[in-house]
Amino acid sequence: MGLQIARSQLAKAEQARAEAARQGDGGGSGGVSPAGLVIDVDEAGFERDVLQRSTEVPVVIDFWAEWCEPCKHLSPLLERLAAEYNGRFVLAKVDVDANQMLMQQFGIQRIPAVFAVVAGHALPLFQGATGPEQIRQTLDQLVQIAEERFGLTGLVVDPDTEPASAPVAASEEPAGPCDALLEAAVQALDAGDFGGAVQAYKNVLSDDQGNTEAKLGLAQAELLQRVAGADPQQVRKDAADKPGDAQAQIAAADLDLVGGHVEDAFGRLIDTVQRTAGDDRDAVRRRLLELFEVVGADDPRVIAARRVLF
Template sequence: MQPRNMSMSGVVDLAAVKAAQEAKSKAEQARAEAARQGGGGAVSPADLVIDVDEAGFERDVLQRSTEVPVVIDFWAEWCQPCKQLSPVLERLAVEYDGRFVLAKIDVDANQMLMQQFGVQGIPAVFAVVAGQALPLFQGAAPEAQIRGTLDQLVEVAEQRFGLTGLTVDPDAQPGSAEPAPQAPAGPYDHLLEAAVQALDAGDLGGAVQAYKNVLSDDPGNTEAKLGLAQAELLKRVQDADPQQVRKAAAENPRDVTAQIAAADLDLVGGHVEDAFGRLIDTVRRTAGEDRDAARLRLLELFEVVGAEDPRVTAARRALARALF
Protein backbone atom coordinates (compact mmCIF):
# COMPACT_ATOMS: atom_id res chain seq x y z
CA MET A 1 0.00 0.00 0.00
CA GLN A 2 1.80 3.12 -1.23
CA PRO A 3 0.82 6.70 -0.43
CA ARG A 4 -0.66 8.44 -3.44
CA ASN A 5 -3.18 11.05 -4.39
CA MET A 6 -6.52 9.32 -4.42
CA SER A 7 -10.12 9.92 -5.38
CA MET A 8 -12.63 7.73 -3.60
CA SER A 9 -15.42 8.10 -6.16
CA GLY A 10 -16.15 6.39 -9.45
CA VAL A 11 -14.52 3.02 -8.81
CA VAL A 12 -15.93 0.09 -6.93
CA ASP A 13 -13.45 -2.26 -5.26
CA LEU A 14 -15.44 -5.43 -4.56
CA ALA A 15 -13.37 -6.29 -1.49
CA ALA A 16 -13.88 -2.77 -0.17
CA VAL A 17 -17.61 -2.92 -0.86
CA LYS A 18 -17.89 -6.09 1.17
CA ALA A 19 -15.77 -4.64 3.96
CA ALA A 20 -17.93 -1.52 3.97
CA GLN A 21 -21.11 -3.49 4.46
CA GLU A 22 -19.54 -5.62 7.19
CA ALA A 23 -18.16 -2.54 8.92
CA LYS A 24 -21.45 -0.71 8.67
CA SER A 25 -23.26 -3.56 10.36
CA LYS A 26 -20.63 -3.84 13.06
CA ALA A 27 -20.62 -0.07 13.63
CA GLU A 28 -24.37 -0.15 14.17
CA GLN A 29 -23.98 -3.01 16.63
CA ALA A 30 -21.18 -1.18 18.44
CA ARG A 31 -23.29 1.97 18.74
CA ALA A 32 -26.17 -0.07 20.14
CA GLU A 33 -23.81 -1.73 22.63
CA ALA A 34 -22.42 1.66 23.65
CA ALA A 35 -25.93 2.99 24.22
CA ARG A 36 -26.81 -0.09 26.27
CA GLN A 37 -23.72 0.48 28.45
CA GLY A 38 -24.38 4.17 28.75
CA GLY A 39 -21.33 5.12 26.69
CA GLY A 40 -20.89 7.00 23.42
CA GLY A 41 -21.09 10.45 25.00
CA ALA A 42 -19.80 13.74 23.66
CA VAL A 43 -16.09 14.40 23.27
CA SER A 44 -14.06 17.49 23.93
CA PRO A 45 -12.60 19.45 20.97
CA ALA A 46 -9.20 18.47 22.42
CA ASP A 47 -10.03 14.80 21.71
CA LEU A 48 -10.25 15.47 17.97
CA VAL A 49 -6.44 15.64 17.67
CA ILE A 50 -4.51 12.83 19.35
CA ASP A 51 -0.96 11.52 19.42
CA VAL A 52 -0.87 7.81 18.65
CA ASP A 53 1.86 5.22 19.16
CA GLU A 54 2.14 1.52 18.38
CA ALA A 55 0.84 0.46 21.79
CA GLY A 56 -2.37 2.48 21.43
CA PHE A 57 -2.94 2.06 17.70
CA GLU A 58 -5.60 -0.65 17.95
CA ARG A 59 -7.63 1.29 20.54
CA ASP A 60 -7.10 4.83 19.30
CA VAL A 61 -7.27 4.20 15.55
CA LEU A 62 -8.76 0.84 14.63
CA GLN A 63 -11.41 0.74 17.32
CA ARG A 64 -12.18 4.46 17.02
CA SER A 65 -12.58 4.08 13.25
CA THR A 66 -15.79 2.10 13.81
CA GLU A 67 -17.35 5.37 15.02
CA VAL A 68 -15.64 8.07 12.97
CA PRO A 69 -13.06 8.34 10.16
CA VAL A 70 -9.55 8.59 11.58
CA VAL A 71 -7.12 10.67 9.52
CA ILE A 72 -3.49 9.74 10.17
CA ASP A 73 -0.74 12.35 9.85
CA PHE A 74 2.68 10.67 9.60
CA TRP A 75 5.22 13.31 10.62
CA ALA A 76 8.63 13.89 12.23
CA GLU A 77 10.15 16.77 14.17
CA TRP A 78 12.88 17.32 11.56
CA CYS A 79 10.42 17.45 8.63
CA GLN A 80 9.83 21.04 7.50
CA PRO A 81 6.83 20.26 5.20
CA CYS A 82 5.26 18.46 8.18
CA LYS A 83 5.42 21.71 10.13
CA GLN A 84 3.41 23.36 7.36
CA LEU A 85 0.82 20.60 7.00
CA SER A 86 0.20 19.50 10.59
CA PRO A 87 -1.25 22.81 11.86
CA VAL A 88 -3.66 22.88 8.90
CA LEU A 89 -4.88 19.36 9.65
CA GLU A 90 -5.23 20.14 13.35
CA ARG A 91 -7.28 23.26 12.63
CA LEU A 92 -9.51 21.41 10.17
CA ALA A 93 -10.09 18.57 12.63
CA VAL A 94 -11.62 21.07 15.05
CA GLU A 95 -13.47 22.91 12.27
CA TYR A 96 -15.06 19.67 10.97
CA ASP A 97 -16.55 19.28 14.45
CA GLY A 98 -16.31 15.54 14.99
CA ARG A 99 -16.69 14.35 11.41
CA PHE A 100 -13.15 12.98 11.63
CA VAL A 101 -10.43 12.52 14.23
CA LEU A 102 -6.80 13.37 13.50
CA ALA A 103 -4.21 10.86 14.73
CA LYS A 104 -0.61 12.12 14.67
CA ILE A 105 2.09 9.46 14.38
CA ASP A 106 5.77 10.35 14.85
CA VAL A 107 7.55 8.08 12.37
CA ASP A 108 10.86 8.19 14.28
CA ALA A 109 9.19 6.68 17.34
CA ASN A 110 6.85 4.33 15.45
CA GLN A 111 8.83 2.69 12.67
CA MET A 112 6.64 -0.41 12.62
CA LEU A 113 3.47 1.59 11.86
CA MET A 114 5.34 3.49 9.17
CA GLN A 115 6.33 0.19 7.53
CA GLN A 116 2.87 -1.34 7.86
CA PHE A 117 1.34 1.58 5.97
CA GLY A 118 4.12 1.55 3.37
CA VAL A 119 5.09 5.15 4.09
CA GLN A 120 8.11 6.10 1.97
CA GLY A 121 8.13 9.85 2.50
CA ILE A 122 6.60 12.35 4.88
CA PRO A 123 4.35 14.07 5.45
CA ALA A 124 2.00 11.28 4.40
CA VAL A 125 -1.71 11.28 5.17
CA PHE A 126 -3.90 8.21 5.39
CA ALA A 127 -7.38 7.51 6.68
CA VAL A 128 -8.77 4.49 8.48
CA VAL A 129 -12.52 4.00 8.07
CA ALA A 130 -14.16 1.08 9.85
CA GLY A 131 -10.80 -0.65 9.98
CA GLN A 132 -10.07 -0.08 6.28
CA ALA A 133 -6.92 1.91 5.39
CA LEU A 134 -7.12 4.50 2.61
CA PRO A 135 -4.10 6.48 1.32
CA LEU A 136 -5.11 10.12 0.90
CA PHE A 137 -2.13 12.25 -0.17
CA GLN A 138 1.56 12.88 0.38
CA GLY A 139 3.28 16.21 0.92
CA ALA A 140 2.11 19.61 2.12
CA ALA A 141 -0.91 19.94 -0.17
CA PRO A 142 -2.85 23.21 -0.61
CA GLU A 143 -5.66 23.67 1.89
CA ALA A 144 -8.34 23.66 -0.82
CA GLN A 145 -7.15 20.22 -1.97
CA ILE A 146 -7.07 18.95 1.61
CA ARG A 147 -10.62 20.15 2.20
CA GLY A 148 -11.82 18.44 -0.96
CA THR A 149 -10.21 15.17 0.09
CA LEU A 150 -11.68 15.42 3.60
CA ASP A 151 -15.13 16.18 2.18
CA GLN A 152 -14.91 13.02 0.05
CA LEU A 153 -13.75 11.02 3.05
CA VAL A 154 -16.62 12.21 5.24
CA GLU A 155 -19.16 11.52 2.48
CA VAL A 156 -17.87 8.00 1.81
CA ALA A 157 -17.71 7.22 5.54
CA GLU A 158 -21.34 8.22 6.01
CA GLN A 159 -22.86 6.81 2.82
CA ARG A 160 -20.99 3.52 2.58
CA PHE A 161 -19.95 2.80 6.16
CA GLY A 162 -22.73 4.45 8.17
CA LEU A 163 -20.28 6.54 10.20
CA THR A 164 -21.82 9.88 11.11
CA GLY A 165 -19.02 11.10 13.38
CA LEU A 166 -18.76 12.14 17.02
CA THR A 167 -20.77 14.62 19.06
CA VAL A 168 -18.51 17.46 20.24
CA ASP A 169 -19.20 19.38 23.45
CA PRO A 170 -16.92 22.35 24.25
CA ASP A 171 -17.65 21.78 27.95
CA ALA A 172 -16.71 18.09 27.95
CA GLN A 173 -13.57 17.06 29.78
CA PRO A 174 -10.73 15.95 27.49
CA GLY A 175 -10.35 12.18 27.52
CA SER A 176 -13.75 11.59 29.07
CA ALA A 177 -15.12 9.62 26.09
CA GLU A 178 -13.70 6.21 25.28
CA PRO A 179 -14.07 4.47 21.90
CA ALA A 180 -17.29 2.53 21.59
CA PRO A 181 -17.03 -1.04 22.84
CA GLN A 182 -16.57 -3.76 20.29
CA ALA A 183 -19.81 -5.47 19.35
CA PRO A 184 -20.14 -9.03 20.64
CA ALA A 185 -19.47 -11.79 18.15
CA GLY A 186 -22.49 -12.88 16.16
CA PRO A 187 -23.71 -16.48 15.90
CA TYR A 188 -22.58 -16.81 12.27
CA ASP A 189 -19.21 -15.03 12.51
CA HIS A 190 -17.22 -18.28 12.21
CA LEU A 191 -19.17 -19.29 9.08
CA LEU A 192 -18.75 -15.84 7.55
CA GLU A 193 -15.03 -15.93 8.32
CA ALA A 194 -14.80 -19.30 6.55
CA ALA A 195 -16.46 -17.73 3.51
CA VAL A 196 -13.97 -14.84 3.53
CA GLN A 197 -11.06 -17.27 3.76
CA ALA A 198 -12.45 -19.21 0.81
CA LEU A 199 -12.69 -15.98 -1.20
CA ASP A 200 -9.12 -15.06 -0.32
CA ALA A 201 -7.96 -18.51 -1.41
CA GLY A 202 -9.78 -18.22 -4.74
CA ASP A 203 -12.23 -20.98 -3.82
CA LEU A 204 -15.28 -19.21 -5.17
CA GLY A 205 -17.47 -22.30 -5.10
CA GLY A 206 -16.62 -22.83 -1.45
CA ALA A 207 -17.37 -19.19 -0.65
CA VAL A 208 -20.73 -19.39 -2.42
CA GLN A 209 -21.67 -22.50 -0.44
CA ALA A 210 -20.51 -20.98 2.86
CA TYR A 211 -22.66 -17.91 2.36
CA LYS A 212 -25.63 -20.08 1.36
CA ASN A 213 -25.16 -22.06 4.56
CA VAL A 214 -25.57 -18.87 6.59
CA LEU A 215 -28.58 -17.74 4.59
CA SER A 216 -30.30 -21.10 4.97
CA ASP A 217 -30.51 -20.41 8.72
CA ASP A 218 -30.69 -16.60 8.59
CA PRO A 219 -32.24 -15.45 5.26
CA GLY A 220 -31.99 -11.78 6.24
CA ASN A 221 -28.26 -11.77 7.04
CA THR A 222 -27.01 -8.67 5.24
CA GLU A 223 -23.35 -9.67 5.29
CA ALA A 224 -24.06 -13.10 3.84
CA LYS A 225 -26.33 -11.70 1.11
CA LEU A 226 -23.67 -9.21 0.03
CA GLY A 227 -20.91 -11.82 0.19
CA LEU A 228 -22.95 -14.28 -1.87
CA ALA A 229 -23.66 -11.66 -4.53
CA GLN A 230 -19.95 -10.83 -4.73
CA ALA A 231 -18.80 -14.44 -4.81
CA GLU A 232 -21.31 -15.37 -7.52
CA LEU A 233 -20.25 -12.38 -9.61
CA LEU A 234 -16.58 -13.30 -9.37
CA LYS A 235 -17.37 -16.92 -10.19
CA ARG A 236 -19.26 -15.87 -13.32
CA VAL A 237 -16.36 -13.85 -14.71
CA GLN A 238 -13.37 -15.93 -13.59
CA ASP A 239 -13.10 -17.90 -16.87
CA ALA A 240 -14.39 -15.17 -19.18
CA ASP A 241 -12.29 -13.79 -22.03
CA PRO A 242 -12.83 -10.03 -21.63
CA GLN A 243 -11.99 -9.25 -25.24
CA GLN A 244 -14.43 -11.83 -26.60
CA VAL A 245 -17.18 -10.82 -24.16
CA ARG A 246 -16.94 -7.16 -25.11
CA LYS A 247 -16.73 -7.96 -28.81
CA ALA A 248 -19.90 -10.05 -28.60
CA ALA A 249 -21.74 -7.33 -26.69
CA ALA A 250 -20.70 -4.63 -29.19
CA GLU A 251 -21.74 -6.71 -32.21
CA ASN A 252 -25.04 -7.92 -30.71
CA PRO A 253 -26.69 -5.09 -28.76
CA ARG A 254 -29.98 -7.01 -28.55
CA ASP A 255 -28.36 -10.23 -27.30
CA VAL A 256 -29.32 -10.26 -23.63
CA THR A 257 -26.81 -12.96 -22.66
CA ALA A 258 -23.97 -10.97 -24.23
CA GLN A 259 -25.04 -7.74 -22.51
CA ILE A 260 -25.34 -9.44 -19.12
CA ALA A 261 -21.87 -10.95 -19.45
CA ALA A 262 -20.41 -7.56 -20.41
CA ALA A 263 -22.18 -5.86 -17.50
CA ASP A 264 -20.58 -8.33 -15.07
CA LEU A 265 -17.15 -7.44 -16.45
CA ASP A 266 -17.98 -3.74 -16.29
CA LEU A 267 -18.74 -4.00 -12.59
CA VAL A 268 -15.70 -6.11 -11.71
CA GLY A 269 -13.59 -3.55 -13.56
CA GLY A 270 -15.03 -0.72 -11.48
CA HIS A 271 -17.22 0.76 -14.24
CA VAL A 272 -20.35 0.88 -12.11
CA GLU A 273 -22.39 3.34 -14.17
CA ASP A 274 -21.48 1.50 -17.39
CA ALA A 275 -22.68 -1.81 -15.97
CA PHE A 276 -25.94 -0.33 -14.76
CA GLY A 277 -26.51 1.68 -17.93
CA ARG A 278 -25.88 -1.32 -20.18
CA LEU A 279 -28.52 -3.39 -18.43
CA ILE A 280 -31.04 -0.55 -18.23
CA ASP A 281 -30.67 -0.04 -21.99
CA THR A 282 -31.16 -3.79 -22.45
CA VAL A 283 -34.35 -3.68 -20.36
CA ARG A 284 -35.58 -0.79 -22.47
CA ARG A 285 -34.91 -2.65 -25.76
CA THR A 286 -36.36 -6.03 -24.81
CA ALA A 287 -39.54 -7.68 -23.58
CA GLY A 288 -40.72 -10.88 -21.91
CA GLU A 289 -38.14 -13.32 -20.61
CA ASP A 290 -35.23 -11.34 -22.05
CA ARG A 291 -36.32 -8.22 -20.19
CA ASP A 292 -36.77 -10.18 -16.96
CA ALA A 293 -33.29 -11.68 -17.28
CA ALA A 294 -31.66 -8.27 -17.69
CA ARG A 295 -33.71 -6.78 -14.86
CA LEU A 296 -32.88 -9.58 -12.45
CA ARG A 297 -29.15 -9.37 -13.19
CA LEU A 298 -29.29 -5.62 -12.61
CA LEU A 299 -30.90 -6.19 -9.21
CA GLU A 300 -28.13 -8.66 -8.37
CA LEU A 301 -25.50 -6.06 -9.24
CA PHE A 302 -27.31 -3.56 -7.02
CA GLU A 303 -26.76 -6.02 -4.17
CA VAL A 304 -23.01 -6.11 -4.86
CA VAL A 305 -22.62 -2.33 -4.82
CA GLY A 306 -24.97 -1.70 -1.90
CA ALA A 307 -28.46 -0.26 -1.66
CA GLU A 308 -27.32 3.06 -0.19
CA ASP A 309 -24.75 3.85 -2.87
CA PRO A 310 -25.99 6.93 -4.81
CA ARG A 311 -25.22 5.19 -8.10
CA VAL A 312 -27.66 2.44 -7.15
CA THR A 313 -30.30 5.00 -6.20
CA ALA A 314 -29.95 6.75 -9.57
CA ALA A 315 -30.00 3.45 -11.46
CA ARG A 316 -33.17 2.33 -9.67
CA ARG A 317 -34.92 5.47 -10.87
CA ALA A 318 -33.68 4.89 -14.41
CA LEU A 319 -34.84 1.27 -14.26
CA ALA A 320 -38.30 2.35 -13.18
CA ARG A 321 -38.49 4.72 -16.15
CA ALA A 322 -37.36 1.96 -18.51
CA LEU A 323 -39.98 -0.44 -17.18
CA PHE A 324 -42.92 1.94 -16.99
Protein backbone atom coordinates (compact mmCIF):
# COMPACT_ATOMS: atom_id res chain seq x y z
CA MET A 1 0.00 0.00 0.00
CA GLY A 2 3.01 2.25 -0.35
CA LEU A 3 3.42 2.51 3.45
CA GLN A 4 6.54 4.40 4.42
CA ILE A 5 7.60 5.71 7.82
CA ALA A 6 10.88 7.53 8.38
CA ARG A 7 13.61 5.01 9.17
CA SER A 8 15.00 7.28 11.87
CA GLN A 9 11.67 7.22 13.68
CA LEU A 10 11.49 3.43 13.51
CA ALA A 11 15.07 3.15 14.69
CA LYS A 12 14.31 5.32 17.72
CA ALA A 13 11.29 3.19 18.53
CA GLU A 14 13.35 0.00 18.30
CA GLN A 15 16.01 1.60 20.51
CA ALA A 16 13.37 2.48 23.10
CA ARG A 17 12.04 -1.08 23.02
CA ALA A 18 15.51 -2.52 23.47
CA GLU A 19 16.21 -0.16 26.37
CA ALA A 20 12.95 -1.20 28.03
CA ALA A 21 13.94 -4.86 27.65
CA ARG A 22 17.38 -4.24 29.20
CA GLN A 23 15.73 -2.57 32.18
CA GLY A 24 13.39 -5.53 32.62
CA ASP A 25 10.29 -3.64 31.58
CA GLY A 26 8.07 -6.32 30.07
CA GLY A 27 5.89 -3.81 28.27
CA GLY A 28 2.95 -3.35 30.62
CA SER A 29 4.01 -0.27 32.60
CA GLY A 30 0.79 -0.55 34.62
CA GLY A 31 -1.88 1.84 35.78
CA VAL A 32 -3.42 3.50 32.73
CA SER A 33 -6.89 4.99 33.07
CA PRO A 34 -9.70 3.81 30.77
CA ALA A 35 -9.69 7.29 29.22
CA GLY A 36 -6.00 6.83 28.37
CA LEU A 37 -6.83 4.02 25.95
CA VAL A 38 -8.00 6.58 23.36
CA ILE A 39 -5.67 9.46 22.50
CA ASP A 40 -5.50 12.24 19.93
CA VAL A 41 -2.20 12.28 18.04
CA ASP A 42 -0.55 14.87 15.80
CA GLU A 43 2.67 14.97 13.80
CA ALA A 44 4.66 16.56 16.61
CA GLY A 45 3.75 13.85 19.10
CA PHE A 46 3.68 10.88 16.74
CA GLU A 47 7.08 9.49 17.72
CA ARG A 48 6.30 9.65 21.44
CA ASP A 49 2.61 8.77 21.40
CA VAL A 50 2.68 6.06 18.73
CA LEU A 51 6.14 4.74 17.90
CA GLN A 52 7.54 4.69 21.42
CA ARG A 53 4.24 3.60 22.95
CA SER A 54 4.09 0.72 20.46
CA THR A 55 7.03 -0.87 22.28
CA GLU A 56 4.64 -1.47 25.19
CA VAL A 57 1.28 -2.06 23.55
CA PRO A 58 -0.13 -2.28 20.00
CA VAL A 59 -1.29 1.14 18.82
CA VAL A 60 -4.23 1.20 16.42
CA ILE A 61 -4.34 4.41 14.35
CA ASP A 62 -7.68 5.78 13.19
CA PHE A 63 -7.17 8.26 10.34
CA TRP A 64 -10.33 10.39 10.17
CA ALA A 65 -11.68 13.81 9.18
CA GLU A 66 -14.66 15.86 10.26
CA TRP A 67 -16.16 15.78 6.75
CA CYS A 68 -15.87 11.98 6.43
CA GLU A 69 -19.31 10.51 7.12
CA PRO A 70 -18.20 6.83 7.48
CA CYS A 71 -15.63 8.04 10.03
CA LYS A 72 -18.49 9.26 12.22
CA HIS A 73 -19.66 5.67 12.58
CA LEU A 74 -16.30 3.89 12.63
CA SER A 75 -14.50 6.11 15.16
CA PRO A 76 -17.03 5.66 18.00
CA LEU A 77 -17.04 1.91 17.33
CA LEU A 78 -13.24 1.76 17.62
CA GLU A 79 -13.40 3.76 20.85
CA ARG A 80 -15.88 1.29 22.34
CA LEU A 81 -13.70 -1.62 21.22
CA ALA A 82 -10.64 -0.01 22.84
CA ALA A 83 -12.53 -0.01 26.13
CA GLU A 84 -13.78 -3.57 25.55
CA TYR A 85 -10.28 -4.92 24.83
CA ASN A 86 -9.24 -3.36 28.14
CA GLY A 87 -5.64 -2.38 27.45
CA ARG A 88 -4.73 -4.93 24.79
CA PHE A 89 -4.37 -2.01 22.36
CA VAL A 90 -4.39 1.79 22.45
CA LEU A 91 -6.40 3.77 19.92
CA ALA A 92 -4.65 6.81 18.41
CA LYS A 93 -6.88 9.21 16.47
CA VAL A 94 -5.29 11.28 13.70
CA ASP A 95 -7.17 14.13 12.00
CA VAL A 96 -5.85 13.96 8.43
CA ASP A 97 -6.78 17.57 7.64
CA ALA A 98 -4.42 18.76 10.36
CA ASN A 99 -1.75 16.09 9.75
CA GLN A 100 -1.27 15.75 6.00
CA MET A 101 2.32 14.55 6.35
CA LEU A 102 1.27 11.50 8.38
CA MET A 103 -1.39 10.69 5.80
CA GLN A 104 1.28 10.80 3.07
CA GLN A 105 3.76 8.72 5.06
CA PHE A 106 1.19 5.96 5.44
CA GLY A 107 0.26 6.12 1.75
CA ILE A 108 -3.42 6.66 2.52
CA GLN A 109 -5.62 7.20 -0.53
CA ARG A 110 -9.00 7.34 1.21
CA ILE A 111 -10.50 7.43 4.67
CA PRO A 112 -11.48 6.07 7.04
CA ALA A 113 -8.21 4.19 7.17
CA VAL A 114 -6.97 2.13 10.11
CA PHE A 115 -3.39 1.02 10.68
CA ALA A 116 -1.51 -0.48 13.60
CA VAL A 117 2.01 0.01 14.89
CA VAL A 118 3.52 -2.86 16.89
CA ALA A 119 7.04 -2.52 18.31
CA GLY A 120 7.77 0.15 15.71
CA HIS A 121 6.42 -1.92 12.82
CA ALA A 122 3.51 -0.42 10.86
CA LEU A 123 0.73 -2.72 9.64
CA PRO A 124 -2.26 -1.80 7.43
CA LEU A 125 -5.53 -3.09 8.89
CA PHE A 126 -8.41 -1.84 6.71
CA GLN A 127 -9.73 1.13 4.76
CA GLY A 128 -13.26 2.31 4.03
CA ALA A 129 -16.52 1.09 5.54
CA THR A 130 -15.90 -2.18 7.42
CA GLY A 131 -18.31 -4.38 9.38
CA PRO A 132 -17.95 -4.77 13.16
CA GLU A 133 -17.29 -8.51 12.98
CA GLN A 134 -14.46 -8.05 10.49
CA ILE A 135 -13.00 -5.34 12.72
CA ARG A 136 -13.10 -7.65 15.74
CA GLN A 137 -11.41 -10.46 13.82
CA THR A 138 -8.69 -8.06 12.66
CA LEU A 139 -8.10 -6.78 16.20
CA ASP A 140 -7.98 -10.33 17.57
CA GLN A 141 -5.29 -11.19 15.03
CA LEU A 142 -3.40 -8.00 15.89
CA VAL A 143 -3.22 -8.64 19.63
CA GLN A 144 -2.28 -12.27 19.00
CA ILE A 145 0.61 -11.23 16.75
CA ALA A 146 1.71 -8.59 19.26
CA GLU A 147 1.82 -11.15 22.06
CA GLU A 148 3.33 -14.10 20.19
CA ARG A 149 5.93 -12.27 18.09
CA PHE A 150 6.83 -9.31 20.30
CA GLY A 151 5.77 -10.32 23.79
CA LEU A 152 3.40 -7.36 24.15
CA THR A 153 0.57 -8.37 26.45
CA GLY A 154 -0.92 -4.91 26.73
CA LEU A 155 -1.41 -2.41 29.52
CA VAL A 156 -2.94 -2.77 32.95
CA VAL A 157 -6.08 -0.65 33.14
CA ASP A 158 -6.82 0.90 36.52
CA PRO A 159 -10.46 2.03 36.70
CA ASP A 160 -9.67 3.96 39.90
CA THR A 161 -7.69 6.48 37.85
CA GLU A 162 -10.81 7.52 35.91
CA PRO A 163 -11.53 11.26 36.44
CA ALA A 164 -13.99 11.82 39.29
CA SER A 165 -15.83 14.44 37.27
CA ALA A 166 -17.45 11.90 34.94
CA PRO A 167 -21.12 12.70 34.31
CA VAL A 168 -23.63 10.96 36.55
CA ALA A 169 -26.39 9.32 34.53
CA ALA A 170 -28.83 9.30 37.45
CA SER A 171 -29.28 13.06 37.19
CA GLU A 172 -30.35 12.91 33.56
CA GLU A 173 -33.95 12.97 32.45
CA PRO A 174 -35.45 9.66 31.28
CA ALA A 175 -34.99 9.04 27.57
CA GLY A 176 -38.06 9.57 25.42
CA PRO A 177 -39.34 7.28 22.65
CA CYS A 178 -37.35 9.12 19.95
CA ASP A 179 -34.15 8.86 22.00
CA ALA A 180 -34.64 5.11 22.32
CA LEU A 181 -35.23 4.78 18.57
CA LEU A 182 -32.16 6.88 17.78
CA GLU A 183 -30.07 4.71 20.09
CA ALA A 184 -31.46 1.61 18.39
CA ALA A 185 -30.45 3.06 15.03
CA VAL A 186 -26.89 3.71 16.21
CA GLN A 187 -26.62 0.18 17.61
CA ALA A 188 -27.87 -1.24 14.31
CA LEU A 189 -25.21 0.76 12.42
CA ASP A 190 -22.50 -0.52 14.77
CA ALA A 191 -23.69 -4.08 14.14
CA GLY A 192 -23.63 -3.58 10.36
CA ASP A 193 -27.43 -3.87 10.20
CA PHE A 194 -27.94 -0.97 7.83
CA GLY A 195 -31.49 -2.00 6.97
CA GLY A 196 -32.41 -1.99 10.65
CA ALA A 197 -30.83 1.44 11.08
CA VAL A 198 -32.77 2.80 8.10
CA GLN A 199 -36.04 1.54 9.56
CA ALA A 200 -35.24 2.92 13.03
CA TYR A 201 -34.52 6.39 11.62
CA LYS A 202 -37.72 6.25 9.57
CA ASN A 203 -39.64 5.39 12.72
CA VAL A 204 -38.26 8.50 14.39
CA LEU A 205 -39.21 10.68 11.43
CA SER A 206 -42.71 9.26 11.32
CA ASP A 207 -43.27 10.80 14.78
CA ASP A 208 -41.00 13.83 14.40
CA GLN A 209 -40.57 14.92 10.78
CA GLY A 210 -38.22 17.75 11.73
CA ASN A 211 -35.72 15.64 13.69
CA THR A 212 -32.41 16.71 12.13
CA GLU A 213 -30.40 13.91 13.76
CA ALA A 214 -32.72 11.31 12.28
CA LYS A 215 -32.64 12.96 8.83
CA LEU A 216 -28.84 12.93 8.78
CA GLY A 217 -28.68 9.41 10.19
CA LEU A 218 -31.16 8.12 7.62
CA ALA A 219 -29.17 9.59 4.73
CA GLN A 220 -25.96 8.03 6.07
CA ALA A 221 -27.55 4.64 6.76
CA GLU A 222 -29.11 4.49 3.29
CA LEU A 223 -25.74 5.33 1.73
CA LEU A 224 -23.97 2.58 3.69
CA GLN A 225 -26.74 0.13 2.82
CA ARG A 226 -26.33 0.87 -0.90
CA VAL A 227 -22.57 0.30 -0.95
CA ALA A 228 -22.48 -2.65 1.47
CA GLY A 229 -22.91 -5.29 -1.23
CA ALA A 230 -21.17 -3.46 -4.04
CA ASP A 231 -18.05 -4.70 -5.83
CA PRO A 232 -15.90 -1.53 -5.88
CA GLN A 233 -13.77 -2.63 -8.83
CA GLN A 234 -16.80 -3.49 -10.94
CA VAL A 235 -18.57 -0.26 -10.01
CA ARG A 236 -15.50 1.78 -10.99
CA LYS A 237 -15.14 -0.14 -14.25
CA ASP A 238 -18.80 0.36 -15.18
CA ALA A 239 -18.54 4.08 -14.48
CA ALA A 240 -15.40 4.41 -16.61
CA ASP A 241 -16.81 2.33 -19.46
CA LYS A 242 -20.22 4.03 -19.49
CA PRO A 243 -19.82 7.75 -18.74
CA GLY A 244 -23.36 8.47 -19.93
CA ASP A 245 -25.01 5.74 -17.85
CA ALA A 246 -26.85 7.48 -15.00
CA GLN A 247 -27.03 4.44 -12.71
CA ALA A 248 -23.35 3.61 -13.20
CA GLN A 249 -22.35 7.15 -12.24
CA ILE A 250 -24.74 7.18 -9.27
CA ALA A 251 -23.21 3.96 -7.92
CA ALA A 252 -19.68 5.32 -8.36
CA ALA A 253 -20.63 8.57 -6.62
CA ASP A 254 -21.83 6.59 -3.61
CA LEU A 255 -18.43 4.90 -3.40
CA ASP A 256 -16.70 8.26 -3.82
CA LEU A 257 -18.54 9.66 -0.82
CA VAL A 258 -18.05 6.61 1.40
CA GLY A 259 -14.33 6.83 0.61
CA GLY A 260 -14.27 10.47 1.70
CA HIS A 261 -13.95 11.92 -1.83
CA VAL A 262 -16.78 14.41 -1.39
CA GLU A 263 -15.92 16.76 -4.23
CA ASP A 264 -15.38 13.85 -6.63
CA ALA A 265 -18.83 12.50 -5.82
CA PHE A 266 -20.49 15.87 -6.34
CA GLY A 267 -18.54 16.63 -9.52
CA ARG A 268 -19.36 13.23 -11.02
CA LEU A 269 -23.09 13.71 -10.51
CA ILE A 270 -23.13 17.32 -11.65
CA ASP A 271 -21.36 16.29 -14.87
CA THR A 272 -23.90 13.48 -15.31
CA VAL A 273 -26.82 15.88 -14.83
CA GLN A 274 -25.43 17.96 -17.65
CA ARG A 275 -25.07 14.92 -19.94
CA THR A 276 -28.46 13.32 -19.32
CA ALA A 277 -32.13 14.19 -19.70
CA GLY A 278 -35.60 13.06 -18.60
CA ASP A 279 -35.90 10.34 -15.96
CA ASP A 280 -32.15 9.69 -15.88
CA ARG A 281 -31.42 13.34 -15.17
CA ASP A 282 -34.06 13.42 -12.42
CA ALA A 283 -32.59 10.29 -10.81
CA VAL A 284 -29.09 11.80 -10.75
CA ARG A 285 -30.37 15.06 -9.26
CA ARG A 286 -32.23 13.16 -6.53
CA ARG A 287 -29.12 11.19 -5.59
CA LEU A 288 -27.07 14.37 -5.52
CA LEU A 289 -29.56 15.98 -3.15
CA GLU A 290 -29.43 12.86 -0.96
CA LEU A 291 -25.64 13.09 -0.80
CA PHE A 292 -25.97 16.75 0.16
CA GLU A 293 -27.99 15.53 3.15
CA VAL A 294 -25.21 13.11 4.12
CA VAL A 295 -22.52 15.78 4.10
CA GLY A 296 -24.65 18.56 5.61
CA ALA A 297 -26.27 21.66 4.18
CA ASP A 298 -23.76 24.02 5.81
CA ASP A 299 -20.68 22.31 4.37
CA PRO A 300 -18.92 24.69 1.93
CA ARG A 301 -18.59 21.89 -0.64
CA VAL A 302 -22.36 21.41 -0.58
CA ILE A 303 -22.93 25.14 -0.95
CA ALA A 304 -20.54 25.31 -3.91
CA ALA A 305 -22.11 22.28 -5.61
CA ARG A 306 -25.61 23.72 -5.13
CA ARG A 307 -24.54 26.90 -6.92
CA VAL A 308 -23.36 24.88 -9.92
CA LEU A 309 -26.37 22.59 -9.92
CA PHE A 310 -28.98 25.33 -9.67
